[in-house]
Amino acid sequence: MATVELRRVNKTFGTHQAIQGLDLSIANGEFVALVGPSGCGKSTTLRMIAGLEAVSGGAIVIGERDVSHLPARDRDIAMVFQSYALYPHMTVAENIGFGLKLRGTRRARVAELVDEAAETLQLKEVLGRKPKELSGGQRQRVAMGRAMVRHPQVFLFDEPLSNLDAKLRVHMRAQIKKLHRQLTTTTIYVTHDQTEAMTLADRIVVMNHGRIEQVGTPHELYGAPVSKFVAGFIGSPEMNFLDAVVEGAAETCDLTFADGSRLSLGPVHAGLPAGRPVTLGIRPEHLHLAGPADPPDGRLSGLVEVIEPLGADTLIHVVVAGRTLVARLAAKVAVEVGDRIELGVDRARAHLFDPASGLAL
């Protein structure tokens, strides 16, 4: 176990700056997920920590050591790759024990440690098989076994579940979480799947265009996103956005939408000057079918476009002010496609963003 620190880390490929002045501190034993869209620099960051990519500037510190210019083998890290990267010519046992063997561990001790890892990951029956004889889930576990057997200071995961089917992914997610609780090794996990990040990580780092947009616990990112980008990236289905203009008294924050309809957000968002353009953000779960408790100025009216029953709840796509909003409603809801309905807004949980910068207001 060790702390990991990135200090003003830069990475350039030719003239393209992939990572720009990244600062990040990861505590001992913490599970941190790096998320973001393709090309945001999350994998490059992980590869720089691993020593597979040279840093162009700044420093990477693991424990007390500056490892920025050390080769991968001297960083005391282990990595699980998206494609598992198992050695096809070696058996499962040889794959798991390869790193130990290279480090000069005695043969008996290698066998003991491989056995231990195989026991934890339920791989004992397949120790003598070659990777091509294994299922996707087993290969994934072998890759994890290879990483954990050396008891490294840091685990690095590069989208390790993206090659698995949905059911196996959920199962393996639980396995990784259990394993982290058991080993308490500092873990950095790259994924583009925000659900994976939310369910696994102690803290999530949202990246965009080679920069960190926000770092926080899953709860913080969900509840208080610092930008429209983070708000849209965290949460599924993603947050609804509607462009509006602030009107009327500053203490009530009344919004007017493109079609002239209005919504009053009340005192929570007070203080914005009249005439200011804003982007309203509301999560699907913070919309509901309007009832008597919803004031008339706290409703949005729209036409039902699509109904998606999910079993536990139903997603309704409603066209409001020319934009389609998604609302997460109860499983059984008496609504038909083409109905005009009124949606009540949980106004205290609505977000406002600056349309130009995308930053939260």
Added chain:
Amino acid sequence: MPLTPSPRTIKTAVLTVLAGIWLVPVLMMLAVALMPPGQRAAGFGGLAIKGVSLASFGTAFDRAPILLHFVNSLIITVTSVVLVVVISSLAAYAFARTRFRGGESLFYGLLATLMLPIPALIVPIFQLNKTFGLLDTYWGLILPYTALGVPFAVIIYRSFFSAIPQELEEAAKIDGCSTFGIWLRIIMPLSWPATSVVVIFQFMTSFNEFILALVTMDSNSLKPLTLVPLIYAGPFMAQPGPMFATLTLITIPVVVVYLLMQRFMIGGLTAGAVKG
């Protein structure tokens, strides 16, 4: 309904005919080698003989120390095969995985050397051997054979290595391998198909090479097997039987090596040719 042969049948038929044509010289060689001593020439284009006799093989073994020449051939061939595998796989690994100034030009320069026919190189190689004192030594053949075999082997290895996923090497790096360790422990064990192609090709060309051996080797005790048939050539090829018996013996090791490695060779050619 008229029966039309499937494309597969047509392909098999064409390939069978071609294989038959290819086999004719081999059959002629066998026919003459097995011809009884009294017969002067085989009939039907050299394919028909009256009776079968191993007498020519007996003469071949009596007249020349076949085993000694066979060992000479093996020493020269096996050493050049090992050198070609080691040198070309290391060079190809560098070509496949590292970017360095002039790398591409160097690779295409290497390809260009494939266009030179061996006869064109005889005089320069003879001069080089003479300068370095390698005439009439094993190294006088081993080194040129290695140099001539490396370009083809580099091409085969480079395209094969390029198809190996880079993540495997990265995993090995993290596991603790050096670059040389990756080549030795990961790349080479995965490259058996390419290695078998290189081994077969290099074995075949080195074992069968004649002209360079003729101008380099003078001592009978160092001559490879390919020079033995010359004993029987004479002005009018007076003894075709023992000559073709020796030629038959020369083909056996190559056929054995091919049979041992052909299973990998087919996969190797495909894997090396198609970058996937």
